[in-house]
Amino acid sequence: MKAVVDKDTCISCGLCPSICPEVFSMDDDGKAVAISGEVPEGEQDASKEAEESCPVDAISVD
Numbered sequence: 469m470k471a472v473v474d475k476d477t478c479i480s481c482g483l484c485p486s487i488c489p490e491v492f493s494m495d496d497d498g499k500a501v502a503i504s505g506e507v508p509e510g511e512q513d514a515s516k517e518a519e520e521s522c523p524v525d526a527i528s529v530d
Contacts, residue, residue: 469529471502471515477526487521488514500526 471491473484478499484492485500490511495501507515507529519527 469507469512469515470505471507471519471527471529473500473502474526474528475499475501477524479524479526481523483521483523484518484527487518491515492518492527502527 473492475495475497480494480498480500482494482500485494488511491503491507491514492500512529515529519529
């Protein structure tokens with residue numbers, strides 16, 4: 469399972485790192501970014517919650 473943030477869509481609300489800081493953080497440009505690689509075991513549910521909570525649907529977790 470990988471998480472991806474569409475930086476063109478991201479509005480820098482900061483919700484995703486507040487829900488799942490192990491997977492999401494805010495980049496130097498103020499936009500969210502996901503870790504490269506697989507979502508760690510035990511973080512899948514939180515990463516899916518962040519995806520579902522994104523107000524502009526900028527996150528994809530598959």
